[in-house]
Amino acid sequence: MSDNNLINLLRRRLPAHCLLFHPEDLRPYECDALSAYRRLPLVVVIPETLDQVRATLQSCSELRVPVVARGAGTGLSGGALPLTDGVLLSLARFNRILDIDVDNRTARVEPGVTNLSISKVAEPFGLYYAPDPSSQIACSIGGNVAENAGGVHCLKYGLTVHNIQKLEILTIEGEPLTIGSEALDSPGYDLLALLTGSEGLLGVITEVTVRLLAKPETAQVVLAAFDSVESAAAAVTAVIAAGIIPAGLELLDNPAIRAVEKFVHTGYPEEAAAILLCELDGTREEVAAQIERTRTVFAQAGASDLRVSRNEAERQRFWAGRKAAFPAMGRLSPDYYCMDGTIPRRHLAKVLAEIGVLSAAYGLPVCNVFHAGDGNLHPLILYDANQPGELERTEELGGRILELCVAVGGTITGEHGVGLEKINQMCVQFNGDELAQFHAVKQAFDPHGLLNPGKAIPTLQRCAEFGALHVHHGHLPHPELERF
Amino acid sequence: MSDNNLINLLRRRLPAHCLLFHPEDLRPYECDALSAYRRLPLVVVIPETLDQVRATLQSCSELRVPVVARGAGTGLSGGALPLTDGVLLSLARFNRILDIDVDNRTARVEPGVTNLSISKVAEPFGLYYAPDPSSQIACSIGGNVAENAGGVHCLKYGLTVHNIQKLEILTIEGEPLTIGSEALDSPGYDLLALLTGSEGLLGVITEVTVRLLAKPETAQVVLAAFDSVESAAAAVTAVIAAGIIPAGLELLDNPAIRAVEKFVHTGYPEEAAAILLCELDGTREEVAAQIERTRTVFAQAGASDLRVSRNEAERQRFWAGRKAAFPAMGRLSPDYYCMDGTIPRRHLAKVLAEIGVLSAAYGLPVCNVFHAGDGNLHPLILYDANQPGELERTEELGGRILELCVAVGGTITGEHGVGLEKINQMCVQFNGDELAQFHAVKQAFDPHGLLNPGKAIPTLQRCAEFGALHVHHGHLPHPELERF
Numbered sequence: 001m002s003d004n005n006l007i008n009l010l011r012r013r014l015p016a017h018c019l020l021f022h023p024e025d026l027r028p029y030e031c032d033a034l035s036a037y038r039r040l041p042l043v044v045v046i047p048e049t050l051d052q053v054r055a056t057l058q059s060c061s062e063l064r065v066p067v068v069a070r071g072a073g074t075g076l077s078g079g080a081l082p083l084t085d086g087v088l089l090s091l092a093r094f095n096r097i098l099d100i101d102v103d104n105r106t107a108r109v110e111p112g113v114t115n116l117s118i119s120k121v122a123e124p125f126g127l128y129y130a131p132d133p134s135s136q137i138a139c140s141i142g143g144n145v146a147e148n149a150g151g152v153h154c155l156k157y158g159l160t161v162h163n164i165q166k167l168e169i170l171t172i173e174g175e176p177l178t179i180g181s182e183a184l185d186s187p188g189y190d191l192l193a194l195l196t197g198s199e200g201l202l203g204v205i206t207e208v209t210v211r212l213l214a215k216p217e218t219a220q221v222v223l224a225a226f227d228s229v230e231s232a233a234a235a236v237t238a239v240i241a242a243g244i245i246p247a248g249l250e251l252l253d254n255p256a257i258r259a260v261e262k263f264v265h266t267g268y269p270e271e272a273a274a275i276l277l278c279e280l281d282g283t284r285e286e287v288a289a290q291i292e293r294t295r296t297v298f299a300q301a302g303a304s305d306l307r308v309s310r311n312e313a314e315r316q317r318f319w320a321g322r323k324a325a326f327p328a329m330g331r332l333s334p335d336y337y338c339m340d341g342t343i344p345r346r347h348l349a350k351v352l353a354e355i356g357v358l359s360a361a362y363g364l365p366v367c368n369v370f371h372a373g374d375g376n377l378h379p380l381i382l383y384d385a386n387q388p389g390e391l392e393r394t395e396e397l398g399g400r401i402l403e404l405c406v407a408v409g410g411t412i413t414g415e416h417g418v419g420l421e422k423i424n425q426m427c428v429q430f431n432g433d434e435l436a437q438f439h440a441v442k443q444a445f446d447p448h449g450l451l452n453p454g455k456a457i458p459t460l461q462r463c464a465e466f467g468a469l470h471v472h473h474g475h476l477p478h479p480e481l482e483r484f
Numbered sequence: 485m486s487d488n489n490l491i492n493l494l495r496r497r498l499p500a501h502c503l504l505f506h507p508e509d510l511r512p513y514e515c516d517a518l519s520a521y522r523r524l525p526l527v528v529v530i531p532e533t534l535d536q537v538r539a540t541l542q543s544c545s546e547l548r549v550p551v552v553a554r555g556a557g558t559g560l561s562g563g564a565l566p567l568t569d570g571v572l573l574s575l576a577r578f579n580r581i582l583d584i585d586v587d588n589r590t591a592r593v594e595p596g597v598t599n600l601s602i603s604k605v606a607e608p609f610g611l612y613y614a615p616d617p618s619s620q621i622a623c624s625i626g627g628n629v630a631e632n633a634g635g636v637h638c639l640k641y642g643l644t645v646h647n648i649q650k651l652e653i654l655t656i657e658g659e660p661l662t663i664g665s666e667a668l669d670s671p672g673y674d675l676l677a678l679l680t681g682s683e684g685l686l687g688v689i690t691e692v693t694v695r696l697l698a699k700p701e702t703a704q705v706v707l708a709a710f711d712s713v714e715s716a717a718a719a720v721t722a723v724i725a726a727g728i729i730p731a732g733l734e735l736l737d738n739p740a741i742r743a744v745e746k747f748v749h750t751g752y753p754e755e756a757a758a759i760l761l762c763e764l765d766g767t768r769e770e771v772a773a774q775i776e777r778t779r780t781v782f783a784q785a786g787a788s789d790l791r792v793s794r795n796e797a798e799r800q801r802f803w804a805g806r807k808a809a810f811p812a813m814g815r816l817s818p819d820y821y822c823m824d825g826t827i828p829r830r831h832l833a834k835v836l837a838e839i840g841v842l843s844a845a846y847g848l849p850v851c852n853v854f855h856a857g858d859g860n861l862h863p864l865i866l867y868d869a870n871q872p873g874e875l876e877r878t879e880e881l882g883g884r885i886l887e888l889c890v891a892v893g894g895t896i897t898g899e900h901g902v903g904l905e906k907i908n909q910m911c912v913q914f915n916g917d918e919l920a921q922f923h924a925v926k927q928a929f930d931p932h933g934l935l936n937p938g939k940a941i942p943t944l945q946r947c948a949e950f951g952a953l954h955v956h957h958g959h960l961p962h963p964e965l966e967r968f
Contacts, residue, residue: 104828104830140516161677176917181895183893183898184826185643185826185898186895186942188633188913188914188922189686189926191921191925192677194674237587241587243698243700283773286773341666344666411671411673412671418671418672426671426672434662435656440927440929456672
């Protein structure tokens with residue numbers, strides 16, 4: 001197919017104002033939030049109606065042109081990075097909230113609606129949408145579903161997959177499918193979970209029905225300081241083992257605390273090796289009871305400083321430092337790279353220590369600010385892209401950290417997805433049979449491989465080039481990690 | 485292939501005591517708990533090792549013989565019904581608990597382990613496995629995963645899919661795949677959810693890692709009586725809308741209450757149109773606070789009688805009637821047929837009224853005992869299989885009830901699965917494109933269709949013969965339901 005064929009076909013089928021071809025118009029779509037990778041697409045399509053989305057997909061199918069769907073472009077793993085010979089399909093104009101069903105506690109929304117706007121519209125009814133990625137003011141619900149997005153409150157309320165009930169999608173051939181239902185279970189294979197987190201490789205989401213929760217009556221935060229990362233990590237395990245399910249349980253290590261305090265002065269104890277922020281929510285009675293139990297557990301785990309937020313303003317202040325952590329890093333270093341791996345909680349202390357060793361070996365500082373309760377690490381590697389070779393060294397260190405997560409029985413992503421960023425580490429996570437099974441599932445939805453090719457699931461050839469062997473019952477590319 | 489080829493091959497590859505051929509040995513495997521359907525398999529294989537399971541699957545693959553996996557045989561939808569020309573693969577000897585990981589709060593078990601035995605082994609550590617199907621003393625965890633089993637406590641703690649973390653499976657070719665991980669998220673497509681509830685059509689489960697929860701400190705039950713089913717149904721919605729998440733919220737209608745009281749004399753109010761049993765669990769303080777709020781909500785919803793269990797013995801007594809409900813029906817009627825559909829909660833009253841209308845039209849009594857909080861109905865149709873035509877009329881009424889669930893935006897199964905029982909109603913639930921997508925997924929795992937063929941997902945031809953049209957934006961086979 002020649003590029004002109006596609007453009008001519010799209011011009012016949014869609015209004016002119018829905019199509020962008022000129023390089024200056026394409027520029028805003030060259031990357032998502034993984035901005036180290038940039039590419040201009042052949043054409044950007046910004047449809048306004050479902051028929052136009054269908055026409056776009058049918059055109060791509062007929063001419064075998066790849067298509068990358070894009071929500072708000074806030075993804076951190078390069079999932080919406082365009083292809084130079086493909087269509088970038090923006091769902092930005094699908095931004096209407098279609099229905100709030102208060103009795104059934106669901107909202108039916110278009111995919112371009114932002115995460116936070118759902119909670120805003122639900123607020124008068126005392127309801128909200130629980131998953132809260134850091135980008136929630138900007139990120140779209142369609143992108144949240146594609147990446148199975150998480151957030152601070154996912155420890156108690158689950159990831160995106162646990163908070164949606166129904167999807168309308170279009171297949172690459174433009175066929176509409178209803179996946180899931182308004183009721184709490186659905187017969188047949190669980191395609192709702194399969195589509196969630198499939199990173200745009202199986203279909204294009206055109207409507208999402210999310211679950212809404214009742215807003216908790218109150219919330220309080222316990223801030224606890226520890227003299228060692230080990231004791232903070234042990235306190236995380238102890239809280240969960242005590243049967244307490246915090247709404248959020250976050251850890252900041254000393255470099256992160258210092259960076260934050262320089263930036264926003266929230267009053268975190270700057271000498272602490274680590275602090276934990278533990279939020280409890282529910283009715284006043286429940287929260288009061290749980291706060292007491294959490295204090296006791298933290299004290300027994302050796303907390304040297306224990307504070308409880310006394311009112312909503314103080315709770316917000318306790319969180320302000322955590323929320324400012326990423327921008328704060330931007331002041332310490334010209335660039336930073338945010339990793340995303342998940343490990344069994346019992347290995348927290350060991351893995352943080354090993355990240356310290358790797359950080360020293362690579363000569364690149366690493367700060368840790370992360371969802372400790374879920375074992376979801378977000379090491380931030382500080383670097384300077386203007387120093388020759390430093391980006392490459394940073395990416396290599398990032399890869400080593402992810403392989404360390406796999407070595408202790410963890411995974412290479414908690415909530416950011418694989419995208420282009422972690423495609424090599426997928427070869428470490430899975431063996432050839434498992435990757436072949438993923439490709440067979442892809443084939444069942446998209447036989448010609450036109451939806452977001454090159455992302456999420458590596459080809460076996462790519463893994464052979466990367467030189468990785470899967471690690472369960474096998475060997476790591478870096479044998480020194482085998483002691484885990 | 486001739487039957488002898490398979491039997492000869494299995495004899496060469498497996499020890500003699502793992503194979504059953506004689507009709508009298510096959511008889512115990514002729515059905516599962518949907519005993520209206522019975523068939524003798526060609527051969528029963530009861531392997532003791534993973535290699536033997538693999539050899540069985542490889543033999544079936546090579547000779548293109550269908551294979552049906554079976555756990556404890558307690559399934560209610562006929563998922564483990566054998567095929568006369570196929571292998572019945574029993575996982576009964578895989579009954580070891582391999583590991584309890586207290587820090588990480590998981591248990592690694594073989595598929596033949598019973599649901600309840602996991603909680604028993606975890607008990608000394610203060611942990612338990614939450615999903616609790618009525619058959620939990622007998623049903624196996626492998627079967628629970630295959631059917632995505634539920635139970636009374638799934639309202640708060642989720643279905644099986646929300647309580648497992650990792651599976652080891654064998655494909656039909658005998659290849660081992662690790663699905664999910666020890667960490668809380670996994671990259672790639674969500675095959676863990678896809679396999680869960682896939683009713684034995686995608687792979688054979690050989691190991692399950694389940695999540696364990698801390699046992700709640702205490703639990704109490706509120707028993708509330710209502711003068712109308714409508715007000716009980718409204719009370720269900722009101723409790724959920726108040727942000728209370730009960731550990732269980734069950735409804736019994738008057739015919740069910742009377743049947744239970746005749747049988748076990750638990751002291752349920754026999755004149756009530758419906759009762760609700762609402763369990764709250766957690767710490768003493770939390771439960772005390774929630775009990776008060778639940779009492780208030782029920783009182784406002786018009787409860788005529790409100791009791792709260794004062795101790796563990798009384799809590800058990802409140803539940804005893806609910807637990808005896810199914811055996812109690814066995815005293816009222818020679819046979820009963822337990823349906824399983826799920827609807828959006830707001831339609832509870834309307835659907836229960838319509839079931840009453842259908843019951844009268846068919847001249848078959850229906851009792852309702854069900855998981856009201858999830859909108860998961862279990863209408864029990866009372867009939868006598870010895871009366872000519874009565875089983876057929878019962879099945880027709882059951883089908884109509886399921887189609888009613890679909891018509892209000894619900895689904896044809898909450899926790900029992902589709903199996904053979906509801907295969908026609910799948911044609912009502914899904915359209916041709918959606919069924920074709922299910923078949924494509926099946927093809928990705930089992931290209932020759934050897935795993936449990938004829939169950940769960942109907943062929944398009946079967947749907948054409950059944951004469952059903954899908955109902956979203958379409959027409960129901962029974963047009964009078966269109967008013968919903």
